[in-house]
Amino acid sequence: MAILKILQYPDDRLHKKAVPVTRVTDKTRLLINDMTETMYAAPGIGLAATQVDVHEQVIVIDVSENRDQLLVLINPEIIASSGFSDYEEGCLSVPGIYGKVNRAESVTVRALNTQNESFVLEADGLLAVCIQHEMDHLAGKVFVEYWSRLKQTRTLAKLKKKQRSTM
Numbered sequence: 001m002a003i004l005k006i007l008q009y010p011d012d013r014l015h016k017k018a019v020p021v022t023r024v025t026d027k028t029r030l031l032i033n034d035m036t037e038t039m040y041a042a043p044g045i046g047l048a049a050t051q052v053d054v055h056e057q058v059i060v061i062d063v064s065e066n067r068d069q070l071l072v073l074i075n076p077e078i079i080a081s082s083g084f085s086d087y088e089e090g091c092l093s094v095p096g097i098y099g100k101v102n103r104a105e106s107v108t109v110r111a112l113n114t115q116n117e118s119f120v121l122e123a124d125g126l127l128a129v130c131i132q133h134e135m136d137h138l139a140g141k142v143f144v145e146y147w148s149r150l151k152q153t154r155t156l157a158k159l160k161k162k163q164r165s166t167m
């Protein structure tokens with residue numbers, strides 16, 4: 001297993017659209033193992049392949065307290081959603097920046113598992129928020145891009161200042 005480099009906003013590669021996985025192979029499973037290790041090490045509660053510069057529709061998530069309930073979503077599709085939530089989000093690609101995003105409160109997702117089998121999952125609360133956040137990464141969207149131009153400009157300035165101070 002390996003810890004992968006996580007792309008940092010504003011990196012153009014975070015805007016690439018991920019393609020569906022045509023068949024889940026050992027190569028896909030190796031990527032999933034590396035992404036899982038990277039997510040736990042960060043630490044984070046989710047990671048999309050886009051964030052490690054692999055543009056395929058693969059997500060790993062673990063929102064459990066004991067960090068022992070890994071969820072892998074390959075080619076995820078939201079087939080139903082309801083309600084409204086505005087949870088305060090963070091992102092491993094935008095370190096130190098937190099803010100609210102309007103999302104659905106509950107989602108029903110269809111995806112493939114690591115054995116290439118289709119399954120359907122109903123999620124709410126933090127899991128539903130995290131699924132939507134990670135699916136946005138696969139679509140090339142970063143959570144700060146829901147915010148106003150002014151707030152995005154301030155966020156970029158804050159990130160640049162932080163990057164300068166760590167150089």
Ligand code: K1U
Nearest residue numbers: 043044045046089090091092093129130133
């Ligand atoms: O996609 C990512 O960058 C991961 C991100 C997921 C996420 C967090 C909050 C709301 C929506 C999506 C993170 O994991 S940020 C880190 C974080 O939230 C966390 C880290 C350690 C323990 C608990 C939370």
Ligand code: ZN
Nearest residue numbers: 090091092093
């Ligand atoms: Zn993120």
